[in-house]
Amino acid sequence: MAVIRHHVGPRLSETAVYNGTVYLAGQIAEDTKQDIAGQTREVLGHIDRLLGEANSDKTLLLSVQLYIADMK
Numbered sequence: 563m564a565v566i567r568h569h570v571g572p573r574l575s576e577t578a579v580y581n582g583t584v585y586l587a588g589q590i591a592e593d594t595k596q597d598i599a600g601q602t603r604e605v606l607g608h609i610d611r612l613l614g615e616a617n618s619d620k621t622l623l624l625s626v627q628l629y630i631a632d633m634k
Contacts, residue, residue, distance in 0.1 A: 568615065577612050583624070584616040598633065 569576035591601035
């Protein structure tokens with residue numbers, strides 16, 4: 563089985579698919595001037611888009627890790 567990578571950048575691939583499992587990495591808000599709710603909406607939109615490109619969606623998530631720098 564091959565690893566299929568999408569949106570490959572200099573440090574990571576935003577999406578990697580292996581054996582039918584989709585892995586996402588490095589999803590961040592581009593507009594960091596938004597509050598936490600706005601940044602969360604933006605990141606969830608990125609995730610929805612990437613999962614859709616891989617013919618998947620959030621109902622099939624196995625694990626999620628969130629890193630929040632400042633709750634303020």
